[in-house]
Amino acid sequence: MQEFPINWLALFAAALVRMIVGVLWYAPFAFGPPWMRLVGCAPEEMKARMPKAVAVDAIGSLVMAFVLVHAVHYAGAAAAGQGAAVGFFNWLGFVGVTTLAASVYEKRPLKLFFINNGFQLVSLLLMGAIVAVWT
Numbered sequence: 001m002q003e004f005p006i007n008w009l010a011l012f013a014a015a016l017v018r019m020i021v022g023v024l025w026y027a028p029f030a031f032g033p034p035w036m037r038l039v040g041c042a043p044e045e046m047k048a049r050m051p052k053a054v055a056v057d058a059i060g061s062l063v064m065a066f067v068l069v070h071a072v073h074y075a076g077a078a079a080a081g082q083g084a085a086v087g088f089f090n091w092l093g094f095v096g097v098t099t100l101a102a103s104v105y106e107k108r109p110l111k112l113f114f115i116n117n118g119f120q121l122v123s124l125l126l127m128g129a130i131v132a133v134w135t
Contacts, residue, residue: 002074007131010133010134010135011131012062013134014061014065014068014131015065016061017123017127018065018123018126019061021119021123022057022119022123025118025119025122031115031118031119034115035112035116038112064124064127065127065131068086068131071086071090072128072131078132078135079132080129081129083131084125084126084129085128086128087124087125087126087128087129088121088124091121091125095117095120099116099120100117
């Protein structure tokens with residue numbers, strides 16, 4: 001694998017933006033209530049699981065940002081639009097395809113796929129733009 005300097009500030013900023021998008025996306029004024037209904041999760045249960053879920057999400061966001069930094073670098077993306085395009089194609093090829101197949105196999109509602117994947121898509125678009133501009 002080709003070595004290159006990583007802008008750690010950009011990586012951490014991209015991970016933080018993903019987490020902020022998640023807070024807003026799944027907030028009570030956005031997709032939180034329908035998501036909770038679709039997955040069968042009560043607000044009390046969600047609150048109890050929140051510390052562990054946030055820790056796992058933070059680590060996952062850092063891993064996602066780290067991998068995306070590499071994808072942006074290898075694509076030669078240096079502008080926000082180019083970085084967003086890298087984020088889009090990573091979402092399409094890896095996240096969208098696998099979660100759609102899983103949703104079909106698991107007989108999950110298509111609405112749940114759109115809620116979850118909308119979050120992932122928006123996150124990857126923003127993350128890609130951030131790391132492309134800051135790298």
